[in-house]
Amino acid sequence: MKKIILLLLIAIFFVTKDSVAQMGSAKQVTLSYNSKKLADKKYEVSITANINGNFHLYAQDAGADGPIPTKISFTTNPLLLIEGKPKELGKKITKVEEVWGGKVNFYEKTVTFTQVVVAKSKAKTNLNGKIEFMVCNDEVCLPPAEVLFKIAIGG
Numbered sequence: 001m002k003k004i005i006l007l008l009l010i011a012i013f014f015v016t017k018d019s020v021a022q023m024g025s026a027k028q029v030t031l032s033y034n035s036k037k038l039a040d041k042k043y044e045v046s047i048t049a050n051i052n053g054n055f056h057l058y059a060q061d062a063g064a065d066g067p068i069p070t071k072i073s074f075t076t077n078p079l080l081l082i083e084g085k086p087k088e089l090g091k092k093i094t095k096v097e098e099v100w101g102g103k104v105n106f107y108e109k110t111v112t113f114t115q116v117v118v119a120k121s122k123a124k125t126n127l128n129g130k131i132e133f134m135v136c137n138d139e140v141c142l143p144p145a146e147v148l149f150k151i152a153i154g155g
Contacts, residue, residue: 025135026145028052033151035127041119045127045151047072047086048112055135055142056106059092060113064102067134068144072113074129080153083116119154127151
């Protein structure tokens, strides 16, 4: 009887573990988008990632080779000029993770990425792009996600 219970518990563990792994990183992160005017034709766009449970999302500079860093890319728009690179706002954690062989940088719970954008005219347009990221916890890393976004600018 003990063997049957043990086998049943092992089977449940593997089914649960496989189900979590198949959900992917996008299922563990809720993204929200915002645009605010800073000055005439100048805007700050923000992408906020709310990270579920005990998962963490790697920074744009993830540190050690291995974890996939967060990458934000923008689609070319002739009406917009992108100033610099996205900045990160949040409590960055730097930790040695033996599985990656060194120090890694990541965020838990929440992080906001901001980007300054200059409109070339007063016409309303959109900033389109994608954010790529991966989340892990102490037991598993989920498959990377790629999420498209569209943020209204100007008008």
